[in-house]
Amino acid sequence: MKDWLLYEKECLNAGYKVVCGVDEAGRGPLAGPVCAAAVILREGEIIEGANDSKKLSEKKRENLFEIIKNNALSYGVAFSDEKEIDDLNILNATYLAMKRAVSRLKIKPDIILVDGNRVPDFGIFAKPIIKGDASSMSIACASILAKVTRDRYMKELDKQYPAYGFEKHKGYGTKFHIEKLKKYGYSPIHRKSFLKNIIG
Numbered sequence: 001m002k003d004w005l006l007y008e009k010e011c012l013n014a015g016y017k018v019v020c021g022v023d024e025a026g027r028g029p030l031a032g033p034v035c036a037a038a039v040i041l042r043e044g045e046i047i048e049g050a051n052d053s054k055k056l057s058e059k060k061r062e063n064l065f066e067i068i069k070n071n072a073l074s075y076g077v078a079f080s081d082e083k084e085i086d087d088l089n090i091l092n093a094t095y096l097a098m099k100r101a102v103s104r105l106k107i108k109p110d111i112i113l114v115d116g117n118r119v120p121d122f123g124i125f126a127k128p129i130i131k132g133d134a135s136s137m138s139i140a141c142a143s144i145l146a147k148v149t150r151d152r153y154m155k156e157l158d159k160q161y162p163a164y165g166f167e168k169h170k171g172y173g174t175k176f177h178i179e180k181l182k183k184y185g186y187s188p189i190h191r192k193s194f195l196k197n198i199i200g
Contacts, residue, residue, distance in 0.1 A: 004046055004137040007129060011111050012043065020109035021138025022101065022126075024094050025053065025146035029171030030181070030198070031164070031190045032154050033079035034090065036097035037145035038105055038112070039138050040073045047071060050140045052133040053147035065148040068141045075142075076104030077149050086193045095120030101142075115139050161187045173198075 003009075011019045024036040041047070047068055053061055069075060078100030080093040088096065098120055102112065111125050115132035132139040151170055158167035164180045164187060171177070171189075181199055186192060 002135070004050075004135070004140070005044065007113055007127075007132070007136045008041075008043075008138060011113070011127075016111040016125075018107060018109045018111075019138060020102065020105065020112045021115075021132070021136055021140070021142045022098050022112055023115040023133050023139050023143040023146055024097060025143070025150045026171070027090055027094055028173075029191075030173050030177065030194045031082065031166065031171035031187065032157060033081045033150070034085060034094050034097050035077065035079050035146045035150035035153070036094065036101040037078075037142040037149065038076045038098070038101040038109075039068065039141040039145060040075070040105060040107055040109060041071070041138050041141065042073055045071065046137055047141055050137060050144060052131075052140060053143040055134070056144070058151070061144050061148050061151075064141075064144050068145060072141065074105045074107040075145060076101040077145055078104060079150075079153075082189055082191045085191050089193070090191075098122075101146075113139055115143065157189055161189065 008019050020038050020040045022038045026034045078097050080097035085093040114128050117128050117130050119126040119128045133143040154166045154170040163184050169177050
């Protein structure tokens, strides 16, 4: 049976007291922001059913979103918008969102576990964990908060720009979305740097 707290235990055993998990959602879409979340759980806490957000149904993610917010010692969620993505590139914009999410925590962590193979400079020791959203409880919870927050935001943007179908695809490059882009051109919330090979 998988030990969802393996990485958190390693941190605690190494003398760190406050462990934070960080993950993002929305690096790949053609429109909208990238969203990051930071989560600090109580020592030893397992949120039943939490996993990599991509492996969960929308309904399950929505249920877990409220449970995580209610049970976390602290959490922070933040965006980096499409203009920052175009100006900075997606990696640097993702790092900016992660740093913003950590800055919104009410408790300062002394180690940060980040999903992926690289980490931004938080000014706090950080450790990258490949596939961390499927192996660390705090990263999995961050994954869910980031995904649900971004999906909800894209549904709101769908009301402002109904022609593109953001409610369905959340800005990802589906066939439907690309057809609408070719028909209408890009909207103010599209990532222009992502569209060069699609609409020039």
